[in-house]
Amino acid sequence: MSYQKRRSQKVPVDLKNNMKIEDYFPQVPKEQQNCSSTSQVKVRSRKKPRDITNTQDRGCSFPTKTPEDQTVPLKKTIYVTLNVNHRKNQNMQNVLTYSERASLYEALHTLDAVREEVKTQQGKEMLVCGKERIEGFLNLGMPLSCFPDGSCVEITFSKRVSEQKEDNQVCGRRDWTSTDCVKFYIHAVGKTRKRIVKCGELHKKGNKLCVFGLKGETIKDALCKDGRFLSFLETDCWKLIGKLTSHVESSQEVDAMEGKLYQLEAEKRSSTRVAATATGTQNWELEEHKAYVLQEYIVREYPSLNRERERIRENLKKEMKIRKVNQSSLVKLHRTDFGKQTKNSTPVKTLKLLSQLSDSVGFLRWDNNGSVGCATCFVFTGPFVLTCLHVVHHIVGKGAEQEKWADIIGKCVRVTFTYEEFATKDDNCFLVEPWFEISDVTLDYAVLKLRENGQQVPAGLYNGIAPTPSSGxxxxxxxxxxxxxxxxxxxxxxxxxxxxxxxxxxxxxxxxxxxxxxxxxxxxxxxxxxxxxxxxxxxxxxxxxxxxxxxxxxxxxxxxxxxxxxxxxxxxxxxxxxxxxxxxxxxxxxxxxxxxxxxxxxxxxxxxxxxxxxxx
The missing domain is CATH 2.40.10.10 (Trypsin-like serine proteases)
Structure with a gap:
C-alpha cells in the first residue's frame, strides 16, 4: 500500500467505544503497586478515561498497547507554554508528565489549558516549537521518548490555508510501533526550490522542522510520512545538504542522522509539470466570473485602458481555457529585490584583476532577534562599505523607528571578506558601528561603517568616477x-x-x-x-x-x-x-x-x- 493511501485512511468510527483506558495506561499488577522504583508509575484509576474524539477528528491515531507490554512505561516531563495574546498569564508554563510511549499530540491534549485553547482556535493549526533541550517545529505525532526530560515547548496557532485538506494536518505520521527513533532537523526553506512545506507560517527563513524516523527507515520515507512537507518529495529527485556542503541522498537510512541539521535541495519543476498539477475538477463558470471582477477593477483603476476592455477579457478567457488555471495564478509580475544564464569567455588578465578586486567584497549577514538574512556589500573607501538600502530595511524589520536603525545595525550585523569556500566564524568577522547617516531610497544605496577590531580592512574599491557602460x-x-x-x-x-x-x-x-x-x-x-x-x-x-x-x-x-x-x-x-x-x-x-x-x-x-x- 502506498504512503498516500495509508495517510488517507480514517480511524474506525467505533474506536472510542471499543478502546478502554487500559489501551492507554497498561494496568500494574497488584504485587507491584507498592513498588517505589522510579522506572514504574502507578495508574490513577479514579481519572475519567480521556475522550479521544478530538484525536480522530484531526486525522491522528496512535499505537495502542501490544500484547507483550505488561509493565507501565517510563514517563517524561515537559514544560508547555501557550503563546496566545488573548489568554491571561499566557507565558505561564504548564508542567506535563506523561508516558514516553505516547505521542506529543496525545500528551498535550491531557492539559485542560490546551484543550480549551484548541476549542477557541477552531479552524487553525496547532504549531509546537521546541525552546529548550529540543529545537525546531515539532511533529505532533512524535513519541515523548524522543524528548529529553525537562524539555520546554511553546504552542502557537496558524491560520489553515484553504488548500490544506483534512489528511494534510500538522500532526503528521502516526504509524510508529516502536519508540526507537532518530530525530533530525530540516530548514523550512529549501535551497533551489524554496517552498517545501505546506504551512505558510512555517515557510520562513530561520525556521527549522524537527523530523523523526524509525531506525532502519530511509530519509525519504521519514520526510514523506512526516505530513508537513509538500507531496513533490514522493515523486521528485531531491537530497539533503549538511555542513561543508556534504550531500546525503534521500535513499539513505536515518540511523546516523541524530541531531543533525540539513537543507533540502530539489530539482525545480518545469512550467509544464506545474500546469499538469494545477488541472483537476474546477468550476470554470466561477473562474470566469472571478476574471470578470478582476477586469472591472483594472478598468476602474486605469481609465486609459477602457479601449482595451474587450481585448483583456478575451485574452484572459483564452489563457484560462488553454492553461486550465485560475486567473489569480495566471500573471503576477513585480519588482524583486533579489534569469538568465550567460556564459562568456574571460581573458586571464581580467580574471587576475577580478581576483584582486574580490578581496574587498563582503558577505553581510544579520540576526535581529531571530530574524536572519544575508546580502553582499563592498568596501567603498576607508572603513565604509556600500550596500542596498532595501537590505537595511530587511535588517531593521518593519515598524522600527528610523532613529533606532543605527543601534539595531550595530548590534546584529556581521561582515566577512573571506567566505570563498566555507563560512567564516564570528571571531573572523567585522562588526558594524551604530552609524547610519548616508542613504537614498530612489537609488537604493546605504553607507555603513565597519568597526575596527585589529584586522586590516580591505582596500576600498572607489578609485575615481568611471563612465557608465552603455554596452559590452x-x-x-x-x-x-x-x-x-x-x-x-x-x-x-x-x-x-x-x-x-x-x-x-x-x-x-x-x-x-x-x-x-x-x-x-x-x-x-x-x-x-x-x-x-x-x-x-x-x-x-x-x-x-x-x-x-x-x-x-x-x-x-x-x-x-x-x-x-x-x-x-x-x-x-x-x-x-x-x-x-x-x-x-x-x-x-x-x-x-x-x-x-x-x-x-x-x-x-x-x-x-x-x-x-x-x-x-
Missing part, C-alpha cells in the same frame, strides 16, 4: 543565495534596447501570451527601469543574497551596485526578465549633495569632486 561586458562579484563568493560575467543591455529585451524574455517565459497584454499589467514596474538613465541593465544569474554586489567594467573600474530585477510568477514558475544596478555616478552625486563634507574627507579624488559639482 560587465562583471558582478557577490554572494548569490548566500553562497560562497563568485563572479558573473554579464552583457549590458543598452537603454534603447531594454524594452525589446523585456518583450523577448516575456515570450520565452510565457510563449502563449501577448507581450503587450502582459505589459499593460506591468506598466509601472517596467517604466521605472526602461527609461531610467541612473541604472545599468543586464542579464545575470545573481539573484537573492547578491543585492549590494559591486559591478565592474572590463577594465576593473567600479561602475554600479547590483540592486534588483523584474520577475514574473507564471503558472507556479518564476522567470527573470531583466536585472539592474544603481550606477555609481548618480550615487556619488547624491552623496555630494547630502554630505559634501563626508565625501571630500573620505573620497580623496578632488577632480571627481569638481566634476560632480559642475554636473550639479
Amino acid at each position: 561586458l560587465i562583471y558582478i562579484i557577490g554572494h548569490p543565495e548566500g553562497e560562497r563568493k563568485s563572479t558573473d560575467a554579464c552583457v549590458v543591455i543598452p537603454q534603447s534596447e531594454r524594452e525589446q529585451a523585456c518583450a523577448r524574455n516575456v515570450r520565452k517565459a510565457m510563449p502563449d501570451s501577448d507581450p503587450e497584454f502582459v505589459h499593460m499589467y506591468t506598466q509601472n514596474s517596467f517604466q521605472k527601469i526602461l527609461h531610467n538613465p541612473d541604472v545599468v541593465t543586464y542579464d545575470t544569474t545573481f539573484y537573492w543574497g547578491s543585492s549590494g554586489s559591486p559591478v565592474f567594467d572590463s577594465h576593473g573600474s567600479l561602475v554600479a551596485m547590483h540592486t534588483a530585477g523584474i520577475t514574473v510568477a507564471y503558472l507556479g514558475a518564476t522567470s527573470h526578465f531583466i536585472e539592474f544596478g544603481s550606477a555609481l555616478r548618480p550615487i556619488l552625486s547624491d552623496i555630494m549633495e547630502k554630505r559634501k563634507d563626508w565625501y571630500e574627507k573620505e573620497c580623496v579624488n578632488q577632480q571627481d569632486v569638481e566634476m560632480l559639482s559642475q554636473e550639479d
Whole structure:
C-alpha cells in the first residue's frame, strides 16, 4: 500500500467505544503497586478515561498497547507554554508528565489549558516549537521518548490555508510501533526550490522542522510520512545538504542522522509539470466570473485602458481555457529585490584583476532577534562599505523607528571578506558601528561603517568616477543565495534596447501570451527601469543574497551596485526578465549633495569632486 493511501485512511468510527483506558495506561499488577522504583508509575484509576474524539477528528491515531507490554512505561516531563495574546498569564508554563510511549499530540491534549485553547482556535493549526533541550517545529505525532526530560515547548496557532485538506494536518505520521527513533532537523526553506512545506507560517527563513524516523527507515520515507512537507518529495529527485556542503541522498537510512541539521535541495519543476498539477475538477463558470471582477477593477483603476476592455477579457478567457488555471495564478509580475544564464569567455588578465578586486567584497549577514538574512556589500573607501538600502530595511524589520536603525545595525550585523569556500566564524568577522547617516531610497544605496577590531580592512574599491557602460561586458562579484563568493560575467543591455529585451524574455517565459497584454499589467514596474538613465541593465544569474554586489567594467573600474530585477510568477514558475544596478555616478552625486563634507574627507579624488559639482 502506498504512503498516500495509508495517510488517507480514517480511524474506525467505533474506536472510542471499543478502546478502554487500559489501551492507554497498561494496568500494574497488584504485587507491584507498592513498588517505589522510579522506572514504574502507578495508574490513577479514579481519572475519567480521556475522550479521544478530538484525536480522530484531526486525522491522528496512535499505537495502542501490544500484547507483550505488561509493565507501565517510563514517563517524561515537559514544560508547555501557550503563546496566545488573548489568554491571561499566557507565558505561564504548564508542567506535563506523561508516558514516553505516547505521542506529543496525545500528551498535550491531557492539559485542560490546551484543550480549551484548541476549542477557541477552531479552524487553525496547532504549531509546537521546541525552546529548550529540543529545537525546531515539532511533529505532533512524535513519541515523548524522543524528548529529553525537562524539555520546554511553546504552542502557537496558524491560520489553515484553504488548500490544506483534512489528511494534510500538522500532526503528521502516526504509524510508529516502536519508540526507537532518530530525530533530525530540516530548514523550512529549501535551497533551489524554496517552498517545501505546506504551512505558510512555517515557510520562513530561520525556521527549522524537527523530523523523526524509525531506525532502519530511509530519509525519504521519514520526510514523506512526516505530513508537513509538500507531496513533490514522493515523486521528485531531491537530497539533503549538511555542513561543508556534504550531500546525503534521500535513499539513505536515518540511523546516523541524530541531531543533525540539513537543507533540502530539489530539482525545480518545469512550467509544464506545474500546469499538469494545477488541472483537476474546477468550476470554470466561477473562474470566469472571478476574471470578470478582476477586469472591472483594472478598468476602474486605469481609465486609459477602457479601449482595451474587450481585448483583456478575451485574452484572459483564452489563457484560462488553454492553461486550465485560475486567473489569480495566471500573471503576477513585480519588482524583486533579489534569469538568465550567460556564459562568456574571460581573458586571464581580467580574471587576475577580478581576483584582486574580490578581496574587498563582503558577505553581510544579520540576526535581529531571530530574524536572519544575508546580502553582499563592498568596501567603498576607508572603513565604509556600500550596500542596498532595501537590505537595511530587511535588517531593521518593519515598524522600527528610523532613529533606532543605527543601534539595531550595530548590534546584529556581521561582515566577512573571506567566505570563498566555507563560512567564516564570528571571531573572523567585522562588526558594524551604530552609524547610519548616508542613504537614498530612489537609488537604493546605504553607507555603513565597519568597526575596527585589529584586522586590516580591505582596500576600498572607489578609485575615481568611471563612465557608465552603455554596452559590452560587465562583471558582478557577490554572494548569490548566500553562497560562497563568485563572479558573473554579464552583457549590458543598452537603454534603447531594454524594452525589446523585456518583450523577448516575456515570450520565452510565457510563449502563449501577448507581450503587450502582459505589459499593460506591468506598466509601472517596467517604466521605472526602461527609461531610467541612473541604472545599468543586464542579464545575470545573481539573484537573492547578491543585492549590494559591486559591478565592474572590463577594465576593473567600479561602475554600479547590483540592486534588483523584474520577475514574473507564471503558472507556479518564476522567470527573470531583466536585472539592474544603481550606477555609481548618480550615487556619488547624491552623496555630494547630502554630505559634501563626508565625501571630500573620505573620497580623496578632488577632480571627481569638481566634476560632480559642475554636473550639479
